[in-house]
Amino acid sequence: MSFYRKYRPQVFDEIDNSAVRERLLSLLSKDKTELPHAFLFTGPKGAGKTTAARLIAKLFNCTKPLKNGAPCGKCNACTAIADGRYLDVLELDAASNRGIDEIRTLREGIGLVPTSGTYKIYIIDEVHMLTTEAFNALLKTLEEPPPHAAFVLATTDPQKIPATIKSRCVHINFGRAQTEELLHGLARVVKEEKIDIADDALAFVASFADGAFRDAMKLLEQVSFEKGKLTKEKVQKLLAASEEKTIIAFFDALAAKDAKTGLDIVAQLVATGRDIRSFITECLVESEHRLVAAVTGKEKSQMTIDDLKDFIGKLTQAYGDLRISPIPQLPLELAVVEFCKISAISNKPPAAPSPTLTGLLTMEKLTEHWKDFIEAMKPYNNSIAGVLRSSRPKGVDGGIVTIEAFYSFHQEKLSEMKTRELIAQVLKKLFGEKVKVEVVLGKK
Ligand SMILES: [Zn+2]
Structure with a gap:
């Protein structure tokens, strides 16, 4: 597991961004029924918005809160939320299909009472990508939310959020982290992982990260593989050389x-x-x-x-x-x-076929280039590429590409909306044609 994921703050006190920490700590004194039911988190990628959103989910659902009201980080609810397997925390990605299906699913399910906890928490990432239609549907929900639901909307681009949505949310800006805040987070990892690194070398890593926690953690991880004590000179050389x-x-x-x-x-x-x-x-x-x-x-x-x-x-x-x-x-x-x-x-005579595969996508072409397609998928999602390797193309008809999977869990994996979108995107990149993707279960 990467440092960034392994060392995500699990309780409020671990949040390294001090402004955000203060804002969230100020919520603790409130009774759950008085907590705001919609938050808007803005800031660059890797600033810790999703992490903080999960902490909000814990705040609502922790079964053994501490004396000051903070989530414990240890109970079943807290650990399930941290692992992303808590049924009442729904993380939606507005960037996929511009959120149309996501918001529809949200509207359909929101009236139902929570399965395991007391609150359903909807975390909508990249919320600025929603279509106008999806924003309107979301607004209706925000205007009259059921008492058991709370929302965390996260975005890297707050300019694109309609004022009607903004005005219904408590806004917390994550901004770029100060170098001292990054250092605070890095120091936690250095201690846990017992990394032998000089203070000024660690400070250099923090300054190199340009204000993003995720980048800082990744850089530290990168240099941590070096043997021996990490001096500033060594770290500088490593990072500059890799660039x-x-x-x-x-x-x-x-x-x-x-x-x-x-x-x-x-x-x-x-x-x-x-x-x-x-x-x-x-x-x-x-x-x-x-x-x-x-x-x-x-x-x-x-x-x-x-x-x-x-x-x-x-x-x-x-x-x-x-x-x-x-x-x-x-x-x-x-x-x-x-x-x-x-x-x-x-460089070629004009009559020669183009070396890329543009043109109408046919079953023949897809079968011939199935391996190339899997190769092209790898950089995006290696595990999907793996599943595709044990699947095969079944048909190309009327702009619909049908893929045949041979295990039901493969079919389920490939049928996810996000996955089908990604497959369509890679196919478009390779063959230049926009298609829809269907996945069926075949017999071996
Ligand atoms: Zn807890």
Whole structure:
């Protein structure tokens, strides 16, 4: 388990962001019936919004609260909530299908009394992605919530939340964490994991994380694999080297028009929790440097001036698209694919087939490229890729791709709304066609 998940604050006192901690602690004196029933958590990714949302769920449902009213973090309800297996805490992701099905399910189920606890808690992540229609449905629910329900809406983009929704919520802003707050969190991990690291080295890790707890934890995890005492110099070298190496490898791949390696590097960035926005910025800096060097003839560039210009255009586009993309790495991936494809086509005679698989998706094509499709799924979700490996395509008809699974738990896994959306997205990326995905159970 990653440090970030393993060391998520489980009780109010462990929240490292002091402003948030104070706001939440001020709720403890209230009787449960007086607690606000809707919260809006705003702030960047990795700031601890989901963690705090689960703490709110514990506050409502803890069966053995402490003297000051704080959830204990130990009772059955608290531990089930921490593990994400508490039936009355429903975590919905508004980014999938823009929340239409999610809000419908919410509206259908909200009237029912809680199964295990006293309160049903709805945590809606990326709530700004909801459609107007879904927002309206949510607003109706917020206006007349049943007494047994409470809501935590979380967003990275508060500007997009309608004022009517905002006015019904208690707003808590997570902001970027102060370096001291990050240090406070990191120190907890260092102690538990017995990591031998100098104080100034730890401070460097905190400053490198740019205000996000998740990034700070991931960086610490990355350097913790080194043997011996971690000095500041060592940590600086490790983190700088990994940054520089990645950029150079990325440009090497692009110069060779090797889209696969380019995409693998992006997948690694995602897996290690790197901020895609800052990576694109670094790539732009590097491109500018290479462009100037190529024009002035100071350095021989691997890429032609035209290629560099083209790539800078695509990176700038990707940077702008980040804001509206539900999948943060997607604009960068598109930039890689398009850059490599365009160059590849211009290098071939015009009659040659395009090396990407665009065009109408047929059963034949899908069967032929089933392995490529599974490969393409891996960076997004390795476990789904695994399930797909033991499934097979069954039909492509009228924009519907039917997949045949051979175990009912595979069928269930693949049939989840989120999973089908993801499969459709990867298929679109690979074959250029928007499809719907159905999953059936077949006999072996
Ligand atoms: Zn408890």
